[in-house]
Amino acid sequence: MLQVLLYYNASLPGRSTYMKEVAVDWLSMVYMLAYIPLILPATWLLDRRGLRTVAVIATFLNALGAWLKCAAIRPDLFPVLMMAQTICAVAQVFILGIPARLAAVWCGPNEVSTATAIGVFGNQVHSVVVVVVIVVVVSGSWVL
Numbered sequence: 001m002l003q004v005l006l007y008y009n010a011s012l013p014g015r016s017t018y019m020k021e022v023a024v025d026w027l028s029m030v031y032m033l034a035y036i037p038l039i040l041p042a043t044w045l046l047d048r049r050g051l052r053t054v055a056v057i058a059t060f061l062n063a064l065g066a067w068l069k070c071a072a073i074r075p076d077l078f079p080v081l082m083m084a085q086t087i088c089a090v091a092q093v094f095i096l097g098i099p100a101r102l103a104a105v106w107c108g109p110n111e112v113s114t115a116t117a118i119g120v121f122g123n124q125v126h127s128v129v130v131v132v133v134i135v136v137v138v139s140g141s142w143v144l
Contacts, residue, residue: 023078027085034089035096042093046101054094061091099123 046054068084071077094095107115 026082030082031087031089031092034086036091038090038093039097040062044096045094051098051101051105055098058091058094058098061087061094065091095123 042054045057065084065086065088068080068087072081072084099122100116102119103112103115
């Protein structure tokens with residue numbers, strides 16, 4: 001947790017380490033909290049409107065959330081940061097349903113489970129690659 005506080009210290013409110021840790025916890029929990037009420041509408045939209053519409057909505061929301069996060073770099077803008085994180089969490093709900101639907105539409109009955117597993121695994125690998133690239137860019141060296 002301390003490493004997160006060192007990198008994102010400029011955006012976190014409060015003077016104490018405890019308050020900053022609570023802020024980081026909420027920035028993480030918003031993803032799980034958004035998933036609970038939004039998975040059913042996201043799945044419904046995926047079934048009714050299709051992959052393209054859901055992918056475009058998710059991409060737009062992710063881009064909007066990322067730009068808002070870039071703008072919220074002062075502690076007094078923490079509500080903007082939280083709103084941006086919530087927007088990205090909503091986008092993730094749409095993204096998480098895509099691998100299974102994509103596999104069901106494009107693959108045969110014997111390939112659906114493998115294609116879904118690869119799609120979900122690809123999403124996790126993406127997260128790891130992003131974290132590694134951020135550490136490399138911030139530290140300026142390939143030593144992790």
